[in-house]
Amino acid sequence: MTEQSPALDNLLTESRTFPPSEQFAGQANAKAELYATADADREQFWAEQARRLTWDTEWTQVLDWTNAPFAKWFVGGKLNVAYNCVDRHVESGHGQQVAIHWIGEPGDTRDITYAQLKDEVSKAANALTSLGVVAGDVVAIQLQMVPEAIVAMLACARIGALHSVVFGGFSPTALRARVDDAAAKVVITSDGQYRRGKAAPMKANVDEALEGAQTVEKVIVVARTGDDLEGEVPWTDGRDVWWHELVEAQPAEHTPEAFDSEHPLFILYTSGTTGRPKGILHTSGGYLTQVAYTHHTVFDHKPGEDVYWCTADIGWITGHSYIVYGPLANRVTQVVYEGTPNTPHEGRHWEIIQQHKVSIYYTAPTLIRTFMKWGADIPARYDLSSLRVLGSVGEPINPEAWIWYRDTIGAGKTPIVDTWWQTETGAIMISPLPGVTATKPGSAQRALPGISAKVVDDQGVEVPAGGGGYLVLDKPWPSMLRGVWGDDERYRETYWSRFADQGFYFAGDGAKYDADGDVWLLGRVDDVMNVSGHRISTTEVESALVSHPTVAEAAVVGATDPTTGQGIVAFVILRGSATDQGDNAVQELRNHVAKEIGPIAKPRQIMVVPELPKTRSGKIMRRLLRDVAENRAIGDVTTLADSSVMDLISSGLNSGK
Numbered sequence: 001m002t003e004q005s006p007a008l009d010n011l012l013t014e015s016r017t018f019p020p021s022e023q024f025a026g027q028a029n030a031k032a033e034l035y036a037t038a039d040a041d042r043e044q045f046w047a048e049q050a051r052r053l054t055w056d057t058e059w060t061q062v063l064d065w066t067n068a069p070f071a072k073w074f075v076g077g078k079l080n081v082a083y084n085c086v087d088r089h090v091e092s093g094h095g096q097q098v099a100i101h102w103i104g105e106p107g108d109t110r111d112i113t114y115a116q117l118k119d120e121v122s123k124a125a126n127a128l129t130s131l132g133v134v135a136g137d138v139v140a141i142q143l144q145m146v147p148e149a150i151v152a153m154l155a156c157a158r159i160g161a162l163h164s165v166v167f168g169g170f171s172p173t174a175l176r177a178r179v180d181d182a183a184a185k186v187v188i189t190s191d192g193q194y195r196r197g198k199a200a201p202m203k204a205n206v207d208e209a210l211e212g213a214q215t216v217e218k219v220i221v222v223a224r225t226g227d228d229l230e231g232e233v234p235w236t237d238g239r240d241v242w243w244h245e246l247v248e249a250q251p252a253e254h255t256p257e258a259f260d261s262e263h264p265l266f267i268l269y270t271s272g273t274t275g276r277p278k279g280i281l282h283t284s285g286g287y288l289t290q291v292a293y294t295h296h297t298v299f300d301h302k303p304g305e306d307v308y309w310c311t312a313d314i315g316w317i318t319g320h321s322y323i324v325y326g327p328l329a330n331r332v333t334q335v336v337y338e339g340t341p342n343t344p345h346e347g348r349h350w351e352i353i354q355q356h357k358v359s360i361y362y363t364a365p366t367l368i369r370t371f372m373k374w375g376a377d378i379p380a381r382y383d384l385s386s387l388r389v390l391g392s393v394g395e396p397i398n399p400e401a402w403i404w405y406r407d408t409i410g411a412g413k414t415p416i417v418d419t420w421w422q423t424e425t426g427a428i429m430i431s432p433l434p435g436v437t438a439t440k441p442g443s444a445q446r447a448l449p450g451i452s453a454k455v456v457d458d459q460g461v462e463v464p465a466g467g468g469g470y471l472v473l474d475k476p477w478p479s480m481l482r483g484v485w486g487d488d489e490r491y492r493e494t495y496w497s498r499f500a501d502q503g504f505y506f507a508g509d510g511a512k513y514d515a516d517g518d519v520w521l522l523g524r525v526d527d528v529m530n531v532s533g534h535r536i537s538t539t540e541v542e543s544a545l546v547s548h549p550t551v552a553e554a555a556v557v558g559a560t561d562p563t564t565g566q567g568i569v570a571f572v573i574l575r576g577s578a579t580d581q582g583d584n585a586v587q588e589l590r591n592h593v594a595k596e597i598g599p600i601a602k603p604r605q606i607m608v609v610p611e612l613p614k615t616r617s618g619k620i621m622r623r624l625l626r627d628v629a630e631n632r633a634i635g636d637v638t639t640l641a642d643s644s645v646m647d648l649i650s651s652g653l654n655s656g657k
């Protein structure tokens with residue numbers, strides 16, 4: 001690897017390890033022997049994990065990898081995913097257990113028991129059926145963190161329809177691209193959403209997205225903001241229907257049908273190296289097996305005792321796997337919070353933890369760094385003694401944030417699980433096991449029992465201890481993606497061509513082994529940025545920029561950012577005819593990107609430059625632009641077609657032009 005992530009310097013400064021306490025180890029779900037058991041017979045190990053679930057028909061074969069890279073897990077098995085997440089807990093006598101402590105941003109709350117969840121999901125399943133949705137159809141969901149989002153996902157699963165959840169912050173253009181790509185038949189959304197104390201329209205954006213859309217027959221609208229929203233909710237008669245009118249009228253009885261283990265469960269779009277997002281496809285039996293297993297083992301979850309809170313949004317894979325499927329399959333009691341962490345005050349998360357006695361808390365490094373910025377005195381005002389496991393996901397966690405998390409939030413004693421995984425892997429792949437692993441700040445450490453990961457060089461040869469290279473997964477796993485929606489070639493090309501000879505899955509992340517052979521993740525090695533744990537491709541933002549009439553050319557890089565991990569920095573060449581080259585032009589471009597993709601893709605900084613640094617073959621040298629963006633001395637320019645370009649760029653910027 002020539003370009004090392006800037007995180008590396010930071011990673012090397014903290015060398016303490018934190019072994020589990022005897023008390024924790026004694027009660028832990030995870031046992032050290034699991035690694036050896038799984039290694040001895042992987043398929044047998046996964047078959048045992050699959051028995052966490054309730055199957056209508058048992059599988060006849062654990063893994064069929066004959067058509068690699070297209071896997072089949074638990075071949076011949078049949079199950080209903082929603083039954084596993086809801087009904088079976090009611091049948092086993094836990095109908096009165098709270099599944100979801102829901103907290104709205106304005107302070108309204110709803111506690112939903114498993115018995116109530118079963119009724120809600122059944123009614124929603126009947127509702128979708130009444131609209132003509134059948135197994136195999138796609139339902140797009142753009143909803144904020146309201147209970148209906150979870151109910152809608154489970155209702156789809158219950159009838160074998162695929163959901164495609166689109167993050168609430170995505171623009172109409174982004175929603176439309178996803179609706180079209182998957183040929184969604186129904187869209188579920190809300191009238192509006194609360195954001196920092198204000199009601200913002202949601203349905204109006206969906207309407208804009210769906211203008212002229214060919215496949216969408218019905219739009220179901222959850223009433224959330226009601227009268228708080230200014231103006232009328234735009235309505236198309238015959239197409240639009242209120243959730244409460246449609247769903248409440250349905251019977252609460254619904255018989256779940258058993259689907260094949262490989263029946264598609266959902267599509268979730270994620271950024272790749274090109275501008276077009278990929279629809280990552282996940283299926284039923286293997287996915288549910290691995291999310292349930294990892295939720296149990298990595299978070300040490302004890303049903304009926306723990307109160308769990310994953311702060312992700314259901315628009316991301318973490319929300320799918322660790323709010324909806326894994327936790328509910330394991331009969332969790334969990335907090336779901338609608339709002340932002342500083343509404344109405346910066347102690348909101350700690351207040352919620354204190355009130356609900358949250359014992360397992362799973363969040364992202366970007367938020368931890370934000371909490372650090374707000375100050376340790378804020379969490380200090382709350383009783384956080386219920387916490388016993390803390391988790392991190394989304395990007396490498398710098399040791400400083402790790403230590404702060406453990407000391408300030410975890411009273412210096414909770415195990416921290418730094419979990420590495422991806423939309424594509426479906427579930428956690430690399431993580432310490434609480435009660436087993438002596439943790440190291442900044443390292444995700446070791447592939448879970450049953451999972452195999454390696455760090456390899458350019459040739460695909462495993463690097464020795466101390467060496468760095470690319471992270472690969474060298475053996476199939478149950479929750480692996482089954483493809484890219486509608487594009488088998490892109491699936492092979494993106495993930496399986498880089499190390500085709502070895503048959504490795506290429507994750508797109510750089511990594512290194514330390515002297516003990518533990519894995520440290522070093523950030524993406526491709527053109528994917530990681531902003532607050534959200535994947536955004538440089539190409540996607542570049543395309544948005546050049547779609548603006550004033551922009552001739554654009555290059556985008558992810559620059560290290562103390563809070564968000566990376567920040568988006570764009571370099572643009574404006575067209576000769578663009579009269580305004582100043583602040584207004586830049587502001588307009590930032591807003592344009594927000595409109596094209598969504599506010600999360602808004603560049604932190606846009607620099608107007610006269611030229612872009614290119615190689616002789618015309619490739620933009622982002623490495624040099626990153627040097628500029630991070631205020632570093634500019635690196636080697638010898639491969640530039642015109643080596644004076646960097647001087648031109650720097651002098652232009654220094655003179656404030």
Ligand code: 6R9
Nearest residue numbers: 393394395396418419420421422423521524
């Ligand atoms: C779950 C999720 C995946 C990318 C992944 C990597 C980064 C996630 C990480 C991590 C270091 C961790 N990533 N967890 N890097 N340490 N614990 O985030 O999925 O949105 O698809 O992003 O995020 O770069 O390749 P997704």
